[in-house]
Amino acid sequence: xxxxxxxxxxxxxxxxxxxxxxxxxxxxxxxxxxxxxxxxxxxxxxxxxxxxxxxxxxxxxxxxxxxxxxxxxxxxxxxxxxxxxxxxxxxxxxxxxxxxxxxxxxxxxxxxxxxxxxxxxxxxxxxxxxxxxxxxxxxxxxxxxxxxxxxxxxxxxxxxxxxxxxxxxxxxxxxxxxxxxxxxxxxxxxxxxxxxxxxxxxxxxxxxxxxxxxxxxxxxxxxxxxxxxxxxxxxxxxxxxxxxxxxxxxxxxxxxxxxxxxxxxxxxxxxxxxxxxxxxxxxxxxx
Numbered sequence: 001x002x003x004x005x006x007x008x009x010x011x012x013x014x015x016x017x018x019x020x021x022x023x024x025x026x027x028x029x030x031x032x033x034x035x036x037x038x039x040x041x042x043x044x045x046x047x048x049x050x051x052x053x054x055x056x057x058x059x060x061x062x063x064x065x066x067x068x069x070x071x072x073x074x075x076x077x078x079x080x081x082x083x084x085x086x087x088x089x090x091x092x093x094x095x096x097x098x099x100x101x102x103x104x105x106x107x108x109x110x111x112x113x114x115x116x117x118x119x120x121x122x123x124x125x126x127x128x129x130x131x132x133x134x135x136x137x138x139x140x141x142x143x144x145x146x147x148x149x150x151x152x153x154x155x156x157x158x159x160x161x162x163x164x165x166x167x168x169x170x171x172x173x174x175x176x177x178x179x180x181x182x183x184x185x186x187x188x189x190x191x192x193x194x195x196x197x198x199x200x201x202x203x204x205x206x207x208x209x210x211x212x213x214x215x216x217x218x219x220x221x222x223x224x225x226x227x228x229x230x231x232x233x234x235x236x237x238x239x240x241x242x243x244x245x246x247x248x249x250x251x252x253x254x255x256x257x258x259x260x261x262x263x264x265x266x267x268x269x270x271x272x273x274x275x276x277x278x279x280x281x282x283x284x285x286x287x
């Protein structure tokens with residue numbers, strides 16, 4: 001458990017017509033051949049009387065079995081398929097264009113002063129990638145987050161037998177939790193898709209060859225979701241300037257999860273609900 005040196009978490013023509021036309025063309029050719037190419041009989045030719053031949057002997061042929069007439073084979077008719085509508089893809093946003101795109105999207109994100117403070121500095125994309133990298137490892141990137149320290153010092157309760165968290169200190173994080181709870185997730189995902197090529201490019205520069213930036217983003221969201229509920233009865237002890245948990249299972253938790261616990265159950269729930277919504281929206285894009 002650490003003191004005020006910790007920062008809070010920031011907030012896809014019919015073939016039948018062709019067949020009929022071909023048949024009609026063949027029939028027309030037959031008529032033309034019969035009407036113009038056949039030789040006509042001559043009216044001036046002399047009549048030749050041929051001798052009457054003797055009647056041939058009657059030949060009795062064996063009776064042939066009657067075979068059924070085979071049904072004519074039907075030519076398969078290809079089914080016509082509806083035309084495929086091709087939707088042009090939006091051009092990928094480059095790293096150089098990313099700051100302007102983020103600033104333009106700010107009103108849609110509904111991120112309040114938090115988003116404005118983040119976009120005011122240059123290299124927003126690089127800082128965003130670095131923040132995600134820290135969060136997925138359970139660290140709180142204090143120097144990269146656009147939020148100030150709480151003005152009220154870390155409060156605690158001491159009943160003479162044990163020192164525990166003071167619920168009065170949870171209100172220090174109400175503003176941050178409420179801002180994150182109002183973030184427009186569909187707009188965030190839309191912006192994410194626009195910047196995905198540039199994001200992956202920045203991420204590749206960090207040298208993680210076995211992981212994409214989207215994997216890292218989902219890992220950071222999972223880290224937030226796995227934070228345990230604040231234990232109001234957990235005992236604390238002072239270690240020089242820092243407060244720590246007596247329970248090693250709590251003290252050895254990642255700093256990010258301990259920060260969420262320090263925000264109090266209500267604020268942590270708001271942030272985890274938003275992380276769950278964002279995680280679901282990202283995964284839905286791939287289904």
